[in-house]
Amino acid sequence: MTDSPMSAHVRLANEIALHFRHRDPATAAEEIAAHIRAFWEPRMRARLIADAEAGNGDLDPLIVSVAALLPPPVAG
Amino acid sequence: MSLIKEQDYGTPARPGEAAVAVEIDGKEVLVPEGTSVMRAASEAGIDIPKLCATDSLEPFGSCRLCLVDIDGRKGTPASCTTPVAAGMKVRTQTPKLAELRRGVMELYISDHPLDCLTCPANGDCELQDMAGVVGLREVRYGFDGENHLDEPTDSSNPYFDFDASKCISCSRCVRACDEVQGTFALTIEGRGFASKVAAGAGGSFMESDCVSCGACVQACPTSTLQEKSVVELGMPTRSVITTCAYCGVGCSFKAELRGDEVVRMVPHKDGGANEGHSCVKGRFAFGYASHPDRRLKPMVRERITDPWQEVEWEEAIGHVARRMLDIQARHGASAIGGITSSRCTNEEVYAVQKMVRAAFGNNNVDTCARVCHSPTGYGLKQTYGTSAGTQDFKSVAKADVILVIGANPTDGHPVFASRMKRRLRQGARLIVADPRRIDLVRSPHIEAAHHLQLAPGTNVALVNALAHVVVTEGLVDREFVAERCEDFEAWERFIARPEHSPEAVADITGVPADELRSAARLYAAAPNAAIYYGLGVTEHSQGSTMVMGMANLAMATGNIGRDGVGVNPLRGQNNVQGSCDMGSFPHELPGYRHVSDDAVRTVFETLWGRTLQSEPGLRIPNMFDSAIDGSFRALFVHGEDIAQSDPNTQHVTAALTALELVVVQDLFLNETSKFAHVFLPGTSFLEKDGTFTNAERRINRVRPVMAPKTGKHEWQIVCEIAQAMGYPMKYDNAAQIMDEIAMTTPTFAGVSFDKLDRVGSVQWPCNDAAPEGTPIMHVDGFVRGRGRFVDTVYVPTEERSTRKYPLILTTGRILSQYNVGAQTRRTGNVVWHPEDVLELHPHDAEVRGIRDGDMVALASRVGETSLRARIDDRMPVGVVYTTFHHPTTGANVVTTELSDWATNCPEYKVTAVQVALKQTASAPSVSVPVPVVVE
DSSP states (O other): OOOSOOOHHHHHHHHHHHHHTTSOHHHHHHHHHHHHHHHSOHHHHHHHHHHHHTTOTTSOHHHHHHHHHSOOOOOO | OOOOOOOOOSSOOOOSOOOEEEEETTEEEEEOTTOBHHHHHHHTTOOOOOSSOOTTSOOOOOSOOSBOEETTOSSOOBTTTOBOOTTOEEESOOHHHHHHHHHHHHHHHHTSOOOGGGOTTTTSOHHHHHHHHTTOOOOTTOSOSSOSTTOOEEOOSSSEEEEGGGOOOOOHHHHIIIIIIOOOOEEEESSGGGOEEEETTTBOTTTSSOOOOSHHHHHOSSSSEEEHHHHHHOOOOEEEEEEOSSBTTOOEEEEEEETTEEEEEEEOTTOTTTTTOOOHHHHHOOGGGGOTTOOOSOEEOSSTTSOOEEOOHHHHHHHHHHHHHHHHHHHOGGGEEEEEOTTSOHHHHHHHHHIIIIIIOSOOEEEGGGGTTHHHHHHHHHHTSSSSOSSOGGGGGGOSEEEEESOOHHHHSHHHHHHHHHHHHTTOEEEEEOSSOOGGGEETTEEOSEEEOOOTTOHHHHHHHHHHHHHHTTOOOHHHHHHHEESHHHHHHHHTSGGGSHHHHHHHHOOOHHHHHHHHHHHHHSSSEEEEEOHHHHSSTTHHHHHHHHHHHHHHTTOOSSTTOOEEEOOSBTTHHHHHHTTOSTTEETTTEETTOHHHHHHHHHHHOSOOOOSOOOOHHHHHHHHHHTSOOEEEEESOOHHHHSSOHHHHHHHHHHOSEEEEEESSOOTGGGGOSEEEEOOOTTTOOEEEEOTTOEEEEEOOSSOOTTSSOHHHHHHHHHHHTTOOOOOSSHHHHHHHHHHHOGGGTTOOHHHHHHHSEEESOOBTTBTTOOSSSSSSSBTTBSEEOOOOOOOOOSOOOOSSSOEEEEEEOOSSOOTTSTTGGGSGGGGTOSSOEEEEOHHHHHTTTOOTTOEEEEEESSOEEEEEEEEOTTSOTTEEEEEOOOTTTOGGGTOOSOBOTTTOOBOTTOEEEEEEEOSSOOOOEEOOOOOOOOO
16 A cells, blocks of 8 residues: 655656566566556656656666656646 | 327337238238237237237236127137137127227226316326217216315325326336346236226335336326426427436437426337336426526636626637637647536537547546546457447347446446346346346346356456356357457367456455356357447446457357347447447547547548647647646536546546646536636537437437527537637538548448438448448457457456455446436436435444444545445445545545556546445545645
8 A cells, every 4th residue: 555655756757667577677667668658748748757867766777767758748 | 280199009019020911991001020009000000099008018907998890700819818809800899899988987987086177187188088089978977976075195206296187007117127127126916896906015206116217107007107397397299319428328208398398208119218107306406497596607716716797709719719728838738638528419519520630639528437438448449449349239138148337227227227137027037147136137127047146356357257167168169250250269269268267356346156057158158249338347447358358258258249149248328338438538630540540530631621649649648748747737527526426536626727828618607617617508418419329329309498598508619719820710500510420431331320310210220231330240240340259368466455445446337327317316316315325234244343324434546535324235345335426525536546458547446445334423424635826
């Protein structure tokens, strides 16, 4: 159960990672990145990228590799 | 328009080619084999007198009024029970028949009150009509003999009376309850002259199993079963055909009126979804539309602690536009957004998403489907290529095995449930996967072959195990898979792993391996097997995974693309399908096309004259999170009560409190409007002009029976806000909006109000390739080309029972109430469900010292509420259940922030809770945060 104040986008990203963990890491990272590009609003993506770059320890390592595949959001 | 009376053919149509030729009163008619003489005559334009026959029921042959003369046959057989035969020659009018019929009517009338002029059914009474038709002029027996004229009236039901003195014992009500509704609540009690209709064991209708669907009232040929509204108001004088605004079945009704006053709602026989049947909500619970709680004037206030001030429309719309623009100027274009409603028409929803995308200039539009069927959208698009159920409702009549997962159709989708029960009574086998022993598991004349009573949150483990059996026991439809699907081999290897076997998952799901194996074999071996599912599938942290798991199972067994099979979401609200179709999701334009698709965006940009954003917008939960972090400042809420319906109420109310501007458009002030700065009054379905799209993709017209009580259609208000924000957006009528939808959305290309008025309804896709619509999808190929198998890894939810919260709460709905209850709580339906209750197993109650009816505290890690306990062994040990129809109990105070990984659909169905006896007797209460003003 989640009692820690993990931010919503980190928690959601980690949950996504669980659903792709059975794939090889490179494929999993690409598929997760495609999912996040398709469904996440730019400011959520930006936060995720920033968290990964800042070494947020709550992030699943697979998501850290995903963040590297995400292009910076297009300015809206 | 005058009162519409559909032709009653006397007996049901029979399937097959019209190949049997008969001659009736000199007219030749061709009908299918098995057709009754009565129906054949009716099709030839010859009405044979009748009382016990009506075409929604199988022939019964009791009234002896429909006698005919047939060449070469002895006697005068009843035309309702006599099937046609080739070359048959029938006469329906002879002196002998006339004498016999007058004799029959004379007997009926000798025991019937002669109060026609003051009878509520005057002018709508078949007994009265038949007396006229047969030329009855006298009753030789007098009226002083033994009779039933002093039989009492049962007025216990809030919507109809049962006046036994007027009963002619034709059994139409009993048969309607059996054959149409499938409840078997009524019977004929006694013998001979003493025989009479009885509800249950002879008590009142309210004490019986009657579900108030109205089928008996509809079938009654006299005033024995009569709507109270007709008794009070008199017979209606005109009809408007429209669509029910409750569940996703989308029943067609005749709104029958006197002037602008609705007297009654009568299910429309030609309605594609319901074919003349109804439930207690659609049939009777329409009074909310004229309830005094309706707000008809716009209101504004500066702060949410201020009193509301009524204003004119112009001022309210100008106020919304100014505040929205001001917030955007200070915080950026993405700081505002809107939520569309599944209770509104396609045209209204289209207008709202257009306002957000073109006038707000962002994609921050989401819909209440986020919290119900968004995983259906994701899962079916990934596997089949589009977000829609595969079948029409009629298809269930061809199913040999029906697998119901996480749905409770008899409560949530009762009119479809009646279709399903009819098929089950004909011999189809039933598998139910549900933690609760829902009514379908065992009810009159129905018993599930398997009840897979799984633990909440273990759907994916269960569906994987079903598929494991299919794959490892050689039950795959290899030909179908090879011709129609892709990625099968990888999935086959995945699902064949030992960890997916029934034995391996038995400890997870709680379902015995043998039972699960038997269920899988039954499903896979059926000529036609169909899956029907509801929110018990989607409202989980793995909702999307489960949808894909079911899609895999259907593909692996070849159960896609024909009658009797498929994967079918039972949509919760009336226009969930439509609101999703109309581009309500933040990542999709109308027609489920991604906002990043340049070609699609160009279509809309060219028409709308604005550049559209290519990035997805905020989902509802993202809006809440962003409101709390300050990057999202204003929300337009169209016809939703998010403060009651969305999970983790404290989080929702904190978000709403943080917003600078909340605009609510609704019929009533609701929980969300407590946090609103502007209230825009909405229109009821009786005032709307547009379309709803039901769970079978059927686009039905919603026709106004009166002008908007607020003075404006909802789409007009949306357009005026957009215009006040500087974006020109104008339509003369709702038909023009549908024309724009058809122009921009390929699956709706062939839809127009004119076509719907002409053909009744169509199921999308409706375009040049399918001008009359598409009842069954994926017939020759999947929308995405080949059906795609997707690995479905079971990931246990983070929400687990603990020592502090040892029980699992799951939520749902009941028959008489609807969603947050805003409508049904303002009708007579409250007699069945005056408050939400907590169902729990006798063991869980006993160890806590709880008795039936006690007030209990229900607590989770996020909140606490109190409600009354109902002890019921339909619950498994360790699982409790409640509904969210009443704000006083506020079930969502305890539900959590957890959601589906792919779509953020909340995990309503799994919350770890504790239940404790409340020490002091009190009414239900809830700790709802008091609105706090943000300076």
